[in-house]
Amino acid sequence: MLYPLLRPLLFSLKAETAHNLAIRSTALFSRMPPLTKFLHHFTRTHHPFTFAGLTFPNRVGLAGGMDKNGVAPAAWWACGFGFVELGTVTPRPQNGNDQPRMWRDVPRRALFNRMGFNNDGADVVAARLAMLKFRPPFPIGISIGKNKDTPNERAEDDYAEAGEKLAPHADFVTINVSSPNTVGLRALQTAEAMAKLVSAVRTVIGGKPLLVKFAPELTGDELKAVLDACLTAGAVGVIATNTKAATSPTGLPCGESGRPIQDLSRQRVEEIRKHVGGGVLLIGVGGIEDEKSAARMVDAGADLIQVYSALVYEGPFLPARLARGLKRRAVNTSPDRR
Numbered sequence: 548m549l550y551p552l553l554r555p556l557l558f559s560l561k562a563e564t565a566h567n568l569a570i571r572s573t574a575l576f577s578r579m580p581p582l583t584k585f586l587h588h589f590t591r592t593h594h595p596f597t598f599a600g601l602t603f604p605n606r607v608g609l610a611g612g613m614d615k616n617g618v619a620p621a622a623w624w625a626c627g628f629g630f631v632e633l634g635t636v637t638p639r640p641q642n643g644n645d646q647p648r649m650w651r652d653v654p655r656r657a658l659f660n661r662m663g664f665n666n667d668g669a670d671v672v673a674a675r676l677a678m679l680k681f682r683p684p685f686p687i688g689i690s691i692g693k694n695k696d697t698p699n700e701r702a703e704d705d706y707a708e709a710g711e712k713l714a715p716h717a718d719f720v721t722i723n724v725s726s727p728n729t730v731g732l733r734a735l736q737t738a739e740a741m742a743k744l745v746s747a748v749r750t751v752i753g754g755k756p757l758l759v760k761f762a763p764e765l766t767g768d769e770l771k772a773v774l775d776a777c778l779t780a781g782a783v784g785v786i787a788t789n790t791k792a793a794t795s796p797t798g799l800p801c802g803e804s805g806r807p808i809q810d811l812s813r814q815r816v817e818e819i820r821k822h823v824g825g826g827v828l829l830i831g832v833g834g835i836e837d838e839k840s841a842a843r844m845v846d847a848g849a850d851l852i853q854v855y856s857a858l859v860y861e862g863p864f865l866p867a868r869l870a871r872g873l874k875r876r877a878v879n880t881s882p883d884r885r
């Protein structure tokens with residue numbers, strides 16, 4: 548009820564300024580365990596899903612890129628999320644692309660971004676998570692990437708270094724090879740490159756579940772070959788999808804997210820589920836904004852869903868709404884559905 552009042556104020560600021568303000572506030576809130584626990588009483592949804600030894604209290608997670616530096620895990624839990632994916636974190640800190648690099652497209656309920664993996668680096672994020680006063684009781688995933696100045700031929704080294712440093716603080720690890728904002732990164736979405744990457748990371752993360760996140764444009768035989776390579780090399784889950792490649796208002800390459808990619812992301816989820824069958828964790832993300840779009844993603848084959856852009860438009864109580872909607876629907880439809 549409060550967000551419709553707050554939103555015009557946030558939207559009067561540049562997108563990245565509003566984002567930074569929101570992240571600073573959630574980080575501050577996250578350092579107040581009694582308050583986060585209090586709020587959690589009103590937002591929690593018990594609709595558990597278990598996979599690879601992890602129990603997700605409900606089906607709705609925060610997508611990668613919102614909390615790149617792992618500053619606010621308890622605040623996300625307090626908002627009603629059932630899990631969070633922190634990052635993407637690279638081995639060394641980096642500033643990302645020049646600003647402006649984030650824009651809202653309000654009529655289309657979309658975002659454009661060309662952030663470029665701006666983050667504090669693996670050492671700082673690992674130390675921050677090691678020092679958490681209160682670790683919220685839900686799975687914390689960490690997304691890893693490569694630094695901009697590391698050539699693709701040495702990508703394995705970067706992913707392995709970030710994975711090794713961050714895995715002790717993560718419940719699962721995600722390999723992100725699908726951001727359109729690091730030049731050449733998506734070229735790693737081949738069977739050959741992914742077989743090497745997944746093996747390299749798997750050996751250093753001490754048995755933590757390993758997921759891979761793909762672009763919405765990866766489809767057909769290419770997608771199948773990459774999926775087979777990842778699963779054979781030991782990945783247990785897939786996140787679909789990252790942003791769609793687009794052109795920013797400043798005429799530069801960027802990623803588009805939100806409502807315009809809803810159908811595309813859901814089609815990828817459907818395609819992936821058809822190919823991999825059951826037993827593989829599939830997280831659907833892209834344009835989910837209400838109970839209906841969340842339900843359609845689950846119907847397409849997603850076990851869990853994530854949101855980013857719609858949080859900007861709908862506010863911090865969206866996850867609780869979505870989680871309750873999915874639970875209500877599961878209860879009302881078939882009793883033997885997960």
Ligand SMILES: Cc1cc2nc3c(=O)[nH]c(=O)nc-3n(C[C@H](O)[C@H](O)[C@H](O)COP(=O)(O)O)c2cc1C
Binds near residue numbers: 808
């Ligand atoms: C500003 C911004 C930054 C993002 N950064 C990351 C990132 O660092 N790692 C990642 O895996 N995905 C990142 N994403 C992609 C989201 O996790 C998500 O896959 C995508 O936005 C589609 O979901 P949505 O339509 O709910 O936003 C970012 C998205 C936005 C809008």
